[in-house]
Amino acid sequence: MIFTRFLCRNSTIFNPSLLWRRFKVTFGDPVEHTTGLEKRELLALLAGNEDPFNEEAICRGPGTRMQPTEIPSSFDSRIVGCICDEESYTIQWIMLYKDEPKRCECGHWFNLVQKAPI
Structure with missing residues (x-):
């Protein structure tokens, strides 16, 4: 009898579903x-x-050989x-490569521009 009373009284300590009441943990800023x-x-x-x-999609500019649409990339090549x-x-x-302007089948020109990586 004493043992069951002890278990009933202390069962809230070991019951995982009630632990959030005793040990409420909050996390700080994710950064x-x-x-x-x-x-x-x-x-x-x-x-x-x-x-x-x-x-995100890049809006095409003039797309001429002298003013190609600039595509930023942190790498030496990129698929456009x-x-x-x-x-x-x-x-x-x-397939665009760094410092090599390339023309699409429609006549629009693209150029890969180096961008600092994140």
Whole structure:
């Protein structure tokens, strides 16, 4: 009898579903405990850069040989998709290399521009 009363009284201490009442843990700012690329991404987002990896579509500029559309990249090459016609359902894929302007089948020129990595 004494043993069961002891267990009933102290069962809330060892019951995992009731532990949150005793040990409520709150985490601080996520920037404080993230590391690596995730931390650099969070810092870029806090600085106001909503697209740190340049994944959004880029509006084409004049696209001439003298003024090609600049495509930013942290690497020496990048794959670019060009939708040549507004009503087209196909994408023309082009492999761009650093400092080598390249022309799409539609006549639009692209140039890879070096960008600082995150």
